[in-house]
Amino acid sequence: xxxxxxxxxxxxxxxxxxxxxxxxxxxxxxxxxxxxxxxxxxxxxxxxxxxxxxxxxxxxxxxxxxxxxxxxxxxxxxxxxxxxxxxxxxxxxxxxxxxxxxxxxxxxxxxxxxxxxxxxxxxxxxxxxxxxxxxxxxxxxxxxxxxxxxxxxxxxxxxxxxxxxxxxxxxxxxxxxxxxxxxxxxxxxxxxxxxxxxxxxxxxxxxxxxxxxxxxxxxxxxxxxxxxxxxxxxxxxxxxxxxxxxxxxxxxxxxxxxxxxxxxxxxxxxxxxxxxxxxxxxxxxxxxxxxxxxxxxxxxxxxxxxxxxxxxxxxxxxxxxxxxxxxxxxxxxxxxxxxxxxxxxxxxxxxxxxxxxxxxxxxxxxxxxxxxxxxxxxxxxxxxxxxxxxxxxxxxxxxxxxxxxxxxxxxxxxxxxxxxxxxxxxxxxxxxxxxxxxxxxxxxxxxxxxxxxxxxxxxxxxxxxxxxx
Amino acid sequence: xxxxxxxxxxxxxxxxxxxxxxxxxxxxxxxxxxxxxxxxxxxxxxxxxxxxxxxxxxxxx
Numbered sequence: 001x002x003x004x005x006x007x008x009x010x011x012x013x014x015x016x017x018x019x020x021x022x023x024x025x026x027x028x029x030x031x032x033x034x035x036x037x038x039x040x041x042x043x044x045x046x047x048x049x050x051x052x053x054x055x056x057x058x059x060x061x062x063x064x065x066x067x068x069x070x071x072x073x074x075x076x077x078x079x080x081x082x083x084x085x086x087x088x089x090x091x092x093x094x095x096x097x098x099x100x101x102x103x104x105x106x107x108x109x110x111x112x113x114x115x116x117x118x119x120x121x122x123x124x125x126x127x128x129x130x131x132x133x134x135x136x137x138x139x140x141x142x143x144x145x146x147x148x149x150x151x152x153x154x155x156x157x158x159x160x161x162x163x164x165x166x167x168x169x170x171x172x173x174x175x176x177x178x179x180x181x182x183x184x185x186x187x188x189x190x191x192x193x194x195x196x197x198x199x200x201x202x203x204x205x206x207x208x209x210x211x212x213x214x215x216x217x218x219x220x221x222x223x224x225x226x227x228x229x230x231x232x233x234x235x236x237x238x239x240x241x242x243x244x245x246x247x248x249x250x251x252x253x254x255x256x257x258x259x260x261x262x263x264x265x266x267x268x269x270x271x272x273x274x275x276x277x278x279x280x281x282x283x284x285x286x287x288x289x290x291x292x293x294x295x296x297x298x299x300x301x302x303x304x305x306x307x308x309x310x311x312x313x314x315x316x317x318x319x320x321x322x323x324x325x326x327x328x329x330x331x332x333x334x335x336x337x338x339x340x341x342x343x344x345x346x347x348x349x350x351x352x353x354x355x356x357x358x359x360x361x362x363x364x365x366x367x368x369x370x371x372x373x374x375x376x377x378x379x380x381x382x383x384x385x386x387x388x389x390x391x392x393x394x395x396x397x398x399x400x401x402x403x404x405x406x407x408x409x410x411x412x413x414x415x416x417x418x419x420x421x422x423x424x425x426x427x428x429x430x431x432x433x434x435x436x437x438x439x440x441x442x443x444x445x446x447x448x449x450x451x452x453x454x455x456x457x458x459x460x461x462x463x464x465x466x467x468x469x
Numbered sequence: 470x471x472x473x474x475x476x477x478x479x480x481x482x483x484x485x486x487x488x489x490x491x492x493x494x495x496x497x498x499x500x501x502x503x504x505x506x507x508x509x510x511x512x513x514x515x516x517x518x519x520x521x522x523x524x525x526x527x528x529x530x
Binding site: 022034067068069071117124128129131217332342345346349358362364365373375378383 | 498499501502503504505506508509512513514516517518519520521522523524525526527528529530
């Protein structure tokens with residue numbers, strides 16, 4: 001195996017995992033379970049992949065998760081633009097399954113339409129996640145390191161939240177984050193049972209002596225590319241400061257679970273949360289402290305690239321939008337504000353309360369990944385939602401893996417094996433041609449995009465797929 | 470104390486932005502929101518309650 005690459009500190013592997021809401025709208029049909037719908041949806045996947053848990057030619061992973069949620073996990077990306085392209089490609093990949101799923105359901109006597117939502121709650125309040133992965137350098141004090149990130153994660157929803165109509169004791173209202181009410185502890189190695197904000201299970205999918213994975217599961221799913229840019233970008237910048245041992249302000253919160261809820265439900269940004277040292281600060285003040293800390297290191301620990309400038313500008317406007325109650329500052333860039341603008345306008349027209357089902361219906365349409373029944377494609381078309389990557393790049397990311405990481409090797413392998421009609425097994429770190437004499441290739445370095453052992457596998461597959469003379 | 474708002478947010482999109490873009494930009498994009506809502510209003514109104522209520526799934530991770 002080749003030795004691990006020496007990589008500069010600012011180079012990081014990112015990944016995003018999205019659990020989609022699966023909804024069969026079939027008012028006149030018999031009762032159908034989500035499992036049955038998911039089975040039909042994934043029929044074509046099982047046909048070519050022999051499993052409902054596959055790695056795709058673009059090196060990402062597609063499967064059915066707990067609760068019959070279709071899940072898409074992006075390949076390893078070492079830039080935010082690759083990540084956004086792969087993430088948006090995932091919406092299209094799951095949407096491409098819908099037509100055949102509906103046809104098969106119709107054959108089974110169920111006439112209806114399947115909707116896939118990139119959101120975090122169903123109508124009964126069940127929750128499912130969007131998980132962020134940041135590869136970090138291994139260190140002895142990981143728990144303290146992760147714990148120091150919590151005040152940032154708890155308050156960043158004011159600038160990165162998806163927004164949500166939620167039912168509160170006094171009636172329904174709009175809050176910053178649909179996910180906030182479903183968090184029950186700061187850190188844990190469990191997920192479905194306890195719902196932590198950071199999952200501490202030590203599973204780096206990489207050389208475990210060098211790396212760990214910061215697995216953040218408190219975030220909302222993002223429709224907006226610019227929201228993903230800020231959500232992942234600001235978190236990356238904070239991690240960079242922490243990895244460089246820059247002293248950050250101590251903003252440890254007294255009660256994390258209470259704080260995340262209080263911040264979510266206060267759209268005025270005036271609510272304060274209690275810190276361990278007894279101070280009370282608003283989420284606006286806390287985010288401003290983090291932004292100031294990052295700003296002070298631009299040109300030092302942080303290279304002042306155009307992308308960093310864009311992230312910091314959006315972050316600053318996001319804070320100001322809440323502080324000055326001017327969501328117009330971000331209402332084409334941040335999900336909660338883009339969606340709120342639509343909802344408020346529609347609510348004005350209907351002259352209805354926030355619990356009106358037509359508003360909930362509009363909210364689902366916002367998160368619907370379909371270009372025809374979903375709203376987001378039209379928002380982009382009409383200039384009401386900003387983008388980060390070109391349309392052509394998203395289309396390409398559906399079939400082509402990111403070129404600069406291990407994903408490139410997996411993508412080439414899956415593509416070649418499928419072309420050769422050769423059975424194979426892959427996961428994040430292994431590649432193997434089934435049945436043959438060739439041994440499994442172990443890829444422990446996620447930064448390495450070239451490997452002679454993989455070239456040998458690819459040659460063998462090329463020979464196998466060459467046309468017979 | 471958190472403020473649970475029962476009547477929605479205090480935001481008002483008709484208020485002038487502090488740093489307006491090119492003249493007419495705000496009005497143009499408000500028009501765009503309206504025409505988008507016109508476009509989808511019919512489908513949103515159809516059985517909205519039944520549609521929303523029928524979306525129930527177990528939780529994920």
